[in-house]
Amino acid sequence: MRLSDASCVIRPRTPWEAMDLGVLMAREHRLLLMASWAIVSLPLFILLSAVFWKYPSTAVLVFWWLKPAFDRLPLYILSKSLFGETPSVKQVVRQWPRLLKGQLLSSLIWRRLSLSRSFVMPVSQLEGLDGDARQKRLGVLLQRNGGAARWLTLLGMCLEITLWFGAMALFYLLIPQQIELDWDWQRLAQASGSQALWLEHMSNAFYALILVFWEPIYVACGFSLYLNRRTVLEAWDLELVFRRLRDRLGSVAPLLLLVAGLMLAPLFSQSSMAADASPSKPVSTQAASQSIKTLLEKPPFKNPETVTRYRFGEEKTAVKNQARGDGKLPAWLRHCWTTSTAAASNIWLGASKSCCGVCWRAAWRCWSGVIATGCAPLSAGAGRSISTPTCLCPRNCSASR
Numbered sequence: 435m436r437l438s439d440a441s442c443v444i445r446p447r448t449p450w451e452a453m454d455l456g457v458l459m460a461r462e463h464r465l466l467l468m469a470s471w472a473i474v475s476l477p478l479f480i481l482l483s484a485v486f487w488k489y490p491s492t493a494v495l496v497f498w499w500l501k502p503a504f505d506r507l508p509l510y511i512l513s514k515s516l517f518g519e520t521p522s523v524k525q526v527v528r529q530w531p532r533l534l535k536g537q538l539l540s541s542l543i544w545r546r547l548s549l550s551r552s553f554v555m556p557v558s559q560l561e562g563l564d565g566d567a568r569q570k571r572l573g574v575l576l577q578r579n580g581g582a583a584r585w586l587t588l589l590g591m592c593l594e595i596t597l598w599f600g601a602m603a604l605f606y607l608l609i610p611q612q613i614e615l616d617w618d619w620q621r622l623a624q625a626s627g628s629q630a631l632w633l634e635h636m637s638n639a640f641y642a643l644i645l646v647f648w649e650p651i652y653v654a655c656g657f658s659l660y661l662n663r664r665t666v667l668e669a670w671d672l673e674l675v676f677r678r679l680r681d682r683l684g685s686v687a688p689l690l691l692l693v694a695g696l697m698l699a700p701l702f703s704q705s706s707m708a709a710d711a712s713p714s715k716p717v718s719t720q721a722a723s724q725s726i727k728t729l730l731e732k733p734p735f736k737n738p739e740t741v742t743r744y745r746f747g748e749e750k751t752a753v754k755n756q757a758r759g760d761g762k763l764p765a766w767l768r769h770c771w772t773t774s775t776a777a778a779s780n781i782w783l784g785a786s787k788s789c790c791g792v793c794w795r796a797a798w799r800c801w802s803g804v805i806a807t808g809c810a811p812l813s814a815g816a817g818r819s820i821s822t823p824t825c826l827c828p829r830n831c832s833a834s835r
Contacts, residue, residue, distance in 0.1 A: 441516055445671045447662050449582030456658030460508075460651045463515055467508050467650035470526045475504045479642045483635050490634035494641060501649065502541040502551065506533040506559055508653040513560055516661075537564060550576065552656020553583035574667065579659045586659075590652045594644060601640040 442455060460467060479497050486493035507530055514521050521529070537558045545551065554572055557563050563571050665671060730736065 436517060441518060444665055444674060446666050449579050449659060449662070452579070452658045452662035453582065453586060453655040456655035457651060459512055459515075459658065460654035463511060463520065464650070466511055466520070466523060466526070468646050469523050470507050470511065471504060471650055472646045473523065473527055474507060474530055475645065476642060483638065487631065490631060490638055494638040497638075497642065499542065499546065501645070502546060502555070503534060503538060505552070505555065505649065505653050506530070508650040509555060509559055509657060512654055512657050513556070533559070536562065549584040549587045550580055552586065552653055553579065553659050556657060556660045575660070575663050578666065579663050583656060583659055586652070586655055590648070594648060597644045597648065598637075598641050601644060602637055605640070
């Protein structure tokens with residue numbers, strides 16, 4: 435099985451999307467599926483109808499019970515067609531007896547009524563597992579998509595019954611009017627004897643024809659659910675991506691190896707040179723300090739550079755003084771700055787004291803003149819005077835009296 439040869443896109447899907455893929459697969463190979471199913475199932479149906487002529491219900495029940503044996507043909511066709519090996523009708527018919535050998539009785543007896551029949555059938559037919567290995571495999575597969583497989587079987591049963599009654603109703607509607615007068619549906623329902631047998635076998639034939647159309651689709655949907663589950667479990671999509679990547683890099687691999695060899699060659703040469711070098715002699719303390727100083731004088735520790743520009747003559751002296759003072763002001767300039775700062779502080783303090791004294795004396799003279807002149811009466815309110823004047827001076831003047 436080569437995943438790269440798959441005729442459909444292998445990727446994780448939802449259960450309903452996977453069943454839709456099964457319908458598309460059945461539609462693509464519809465002629466082969468329907469022809470192989472009809473060639474194998476219809477002769478057996480005719481044989482069962484002849485054997486159980488007087489018991490048409492038994493004939494259709496046996497035919498229905500043998501459906502798992504017929505389902506192996508569509509599964510074989512789809513499994514081959516998925517990887518580009520589509521067989522012919524003749525090859526399929528020849529392979530059918532060989533397909534019936536594996537676990538046929540179990541599929542017709544205790545596994546016949548399983549609702550997940552189409553989903554688990556590839557485990558027995560394609561993987562060939564049986565016993566405990568099959569049970570373990572089913573335990574893993576049925577963790578997901580098992581519910582969708584059961585719904586597929588239930589909906590398939592409803593669809594079969596609907597198509598069966600619809601086919602009989604269509605047949606009744608297509609009866610000519612002259613015959614319809616004698617074939618009233620009430621008379622057909624109450625028919626007995628040989629006429630009733632003919633009608634029952636005819637309805638059984640409609641059911642067999644419906645299975646020719648529907649059963650390959652049912653098997654294809656179950657097979658697509660199985661493929662989707664294995665894609666999720668075994669990461670088939672990732673495997674395909676890595677295989678395509680390997681195929682793309684297959685032609686570029688020699689070039690990549692050559693580039694890697696050229697990049698690693700200097701490393702191997704340096705290691706070999708270091709191994710061949712003789713051991714170094716012991717170094718004294720003075721030589722070590724001298725080598726350290728020599729290294730510190732070189733980049734990246736020191737990066738001397740020569741700058742050419744125009745300058746004034748005084749700039750050289752200023753630069754020298756600045757270099758001698760290590761970036762500080764000269765001593766005489768600092769002394770002058772300290773002296774001037776102290777003098778300015780004293781001058782500011784004396785000016786402040788003088789100003790305060792002048793202001794105080796002026797205020798005192800004004801106050802003394804007011805007291806010497808006399809006290810003015812206080813007004814008790816707006817527009818009226820106090821009848822008894824009050825003196826504000828410490829001595830009792832004659833005006834206050």
